[in-house]
Amino acid sequence: MKSTIRSASNHRVVRTLKRTSPLALLTVVLLVLAVPSGMVISSAFTAPDQSLRAAASVPAWQQLPSEMSRPQGISPLLDSAPIPSPDKVAAHLESTLKTDGGGAFTALVKDAVTGQVLFDRGGSDSRIPASNMKLLTAVAALRSMGSETRFSTRVLAGQAPASVVLAGGGDVLLGAGESAPDQVVGRAGLATLARLTVQSLKENGVTGAVSVQLDDSLFTGPALNPAWSLEDVAAGETAPLYPLALNSARYDPLKTTGPRPQDSAITTAEAFAAELKTAGAASGLTVAPGVGRSGSEAAASGGPATGSGGDAGPEVLAEVQSATVSQQVDLMLQTSDNYLAEALGRMSAHADGLPAGNDGATATVMKQLTGLGVNVDTMRLADVSGLALGNRVSARQFAEVVRAITSGPDPRLRNALAGFPVAGLTGTLDDRYGDDSTAGGAGLVRAKTGTLNSVIALSGYVVDAEGRLLVFSFIGNGLMPGAAGNKAALDRSASALASCGCR
Template structure:
């Protein structure tokens, strides 16, 4: 009998409503289990440990004990407080320039701020300079995947019958969200399909040929932040039952998944002969009869999960599916070329850009503040609703994902809380709580933040701040949060 499934901690997600006219974040439940951004920050680990106080949460108390998030995105047509051609607010350049000049942000910061509705540039500091983006590259990964595959695409794990070999073949479909429960359900359906054919026993093989012949190790090597990149794994190869954050990973996740599937088949009544063996992909996979299939959540949901949790494994999987959609090899080189092709198709500038991986763990990655902000503008285009999950998946400052423990005002106090000319102000970081939605990026010596912010007069801006050469991650994050908070407090209409 298979072991009982581990109980996962309950997680509440911020409810998000979307319409063709635009977006608005609904006040309501917020996520308390804080995941990690690239596994680099011990502060986020402590936050997660403090937040995850039990296996279940009192749903009746959430609304009374936590502040509701303010609306983050307003309708994308020009409207009250967000009229097209509102122009660059006086004083914004001085206010941001002072904050982004904080020594905590290292030797050089590149930055850009655009109006999300019109694409008008409001602020720039070397916006075309390529910098290590860390996990903010996931914004580009998400945009490319959605454009290539569409938000309704699902990743399929299948089981086929090899009649010649009298064996069951578990075919990895590149779905890192596959769980033990999913695999058990797939086994039950497989056993039932074989029983209808009068088959009570068979050997088992597994096929991982989808990804350029098999599994691939990230250039980081063996690392708790990412599993072997393979089209067949359960719970991202995690060994401790956790669902996010750095943790030891399986050495051979494909083999482990196949052995778990064998146990599931036996429990479902099929006699499994021998141990699972790796199976060479047939020349024509369609010749093998399909017995059962498991499909992931829609790609739009996967993108939201990837961005909110800064999920490295899911990011690499989405990058590879983007490459496969273009007929490229599902490896690092194929991913880089596929993402560049999608950027071309979307008309986004990528001079000075290098896509070395899809997750941002590789220090060879280079992005520009210009590309990141223009990617966010593209995601907000009312004529491209299929790209909207790039915006709805961004963590909400002070509430969800990798921003759950930030923008609390403890470390990001203003340098000058008096309004500057034209209504721009250097505001406390907590001014951005609920108003900023952004992807974080953290590597040693690198701190980045890119996303959207609603100003105090209702204008929605896209911003990207990329800092390198940082020595104190907490101080750098505080400085970035203060800059984003200043945008939230800006009278930019």
Template sequence: MTRQLTDALGDKALGGRVGAVVLDAATGGQIFASNPDVGITPASTNKVVTTTAALASLGPDTRFSTRVVQGRAPGAIVLVGGGDPLLAGPTAKPGYPKQASLATLAARTAATLKAKGVRKVTLSYDDSLFTGPAIAPGWKPNYVPDGEAAPVHALAIDEGRQRPGARPRVADPAVTAAAAFARLLPKYGVTVSKDIRQEKAAAGAAELGKVDSAPLYALVEHTLTHSDNDMAEALARHVAIKEGKEASFAGAAEAVLAVMRRLGVTKGVAVADGSGLSIRNRVSADAMARVIAIASSAQHPELRAVDSGMPIAGFSGTLGNGRRFTRADSRGQVGLVRAKTGTLNNVNTLAGLATTKDGRLVTFAFLADDVPVNAEPVLDRLAAIVARS
């Protein structure tokens, strides 16, 4: 394996900054290493760190609730965002994981209101669960207009998309979600005044309706399989809240690093966001491979969704797009590699796990952030070498 990996790492397509590590998942011992401690821009493999931290901090069965509570005045209600970007809007189609629905929330809220004899309300919205800038440091200006991610808000439907499944994003996801909720309530017999404003819900306000997200383990699998930037950013902020930090990009970074230290990954990780879109993120190949090894260990069953959520080579998610593991030097390992991809301008990364011919589970990380054009075929070749060794 060593000679083959060394030869492959010499491919000029990888550029001049490459970190590579292969670990024995059971023992943590290095099987192969090249520049293992160099901090490399991870791109979307950063989601491995984010989702591992979320599972370790919050637990795999945690759900995020979107609620409607009583406002401060009679006939006033407040829609309270719970940090669930997968909350389905009125036109969303069912998918996996099963999403909480704004329509269901409207129906439940209307039923409660009508039982109280209330059929006309004023509506406010509260998205104060998340704080700080909605755009991360190190995000390029085109990311939101091009639909790579929405501005990060605690209240959003359809991940801030203009319509379900579309790339374009709305300027203010919270305002859009509140307006959609206002249009839904009359369908269930409750009239809403035209003026919708932002307002922090009163502490202890009576709950009128609630919907819950899918459990965290399913959200993690979705995030990794589909490289979901919006969900990753929400998860990072929930880690911040759980760890007693500010629910901002900066607070989330502090919290994720604190969880990594508890897991025993004490160096080689510096994050600026949860998704990996920021060019300020740095993760060493050794740290990335160790995080995946920890997630696969019997000592941490709560982290298992990290491994089960990774795309399968040639079959699912970002490895099932018809472009990966298609060449002669990698297609023989289709189905035998699970790995998270990462792509930014001049950055290509791949990190995951495979079982060698002798039945040993190994984890790997191949990270390159000085790529001239496209190094994905070389990364596939590297992972294939590991899988067939």
């Protein structure tokens, strides 16, 4: 009973702090969450801390904060924390992991440090994973490109004397205004790019009318994946893929639902031309009407994917750079943006020397997972966002990927930790874990969500009540569309792991 009361109280505090200041929210995350931050590497999960060995029966990370305190990091987990008993974990999950009206859940729970399987219900069965697929894309992006890589959007001197070429380099989070260095969406701005272009044109003695062309040749293959439902495309779940877009191919950065531009490259180029017209007015420059697609000037200049500058080819007149790959991965996981996921997949393929299309993206994901030691023999990928119904991934494979992120030997993957939504607080888990049956996981569970018409999934990690880091994956297929109990079943199951004193 005390545990139940404590969990409900925790959730009320979290819910209250969400309505207050960002500082309060940060503090409760630091003080209450039983998870390390994205900068913590695997040794910090398990390094011994003698000062905590005499801790009270209620762990510090599950106690309510009594006051606001100065951030001072998170204590490492105890290496002596007991591994839960598989029988007791099963007893909890068998009572919570039940479908509402049809279909079935598969599941796998592992101890993160040892890899011991604590619960397995069809964990090796291949299932439609929905947006849990983005966990695989995150791993591929961080391994193939690195966390600090940025994508360049350039303006090149065209072949005609008074022409410029806008060259897409993979940044689909461009902003229409000035560059905003402290933002992820809009870190690179078209107004800044236009202003820098005008400066270069003036230095080159260009006057009069300037024509704008577009080079979007970086991405290859069909812009629209034939595995996607046209109804999903019409609803704005995704759109044809191009290597440059405003606001992740959204008309308005504040509206993340509804139809998207069907040619984000032309839409972006037209917006750039308008900014160029405004920026050049004081210098006597005008912009010729219309934007046309050019050849591959960007490819001739060394490729626009990362870094700055090329060895040969057209002169680079101006350049702006995106947020880092790590920041984009965090945004992708938090918001579950399909368009951003597909763009990151194509850029991962490009970094691996493969064609930057859907086939290259799926091949890169498989390659990077294999490099981690994940067995991909049964895996089938039709896209890298999880929107396609042709994807097949098992709960075991997801649990292994989450374990690689939290505790594996590749430190680059720690950069994905901060992107996992936090139950009841952030991202796609913001409005969940709000009732008595799930309050025990509020602020503690970190997991990637996934939802399609008859599919629901949740894969992530949690520290249990005795201080043991667990990774889990729950996948439901063949479910009754719209049945409210299925999402609640996954949340109750993750909360049961958070509350588990299952030695």
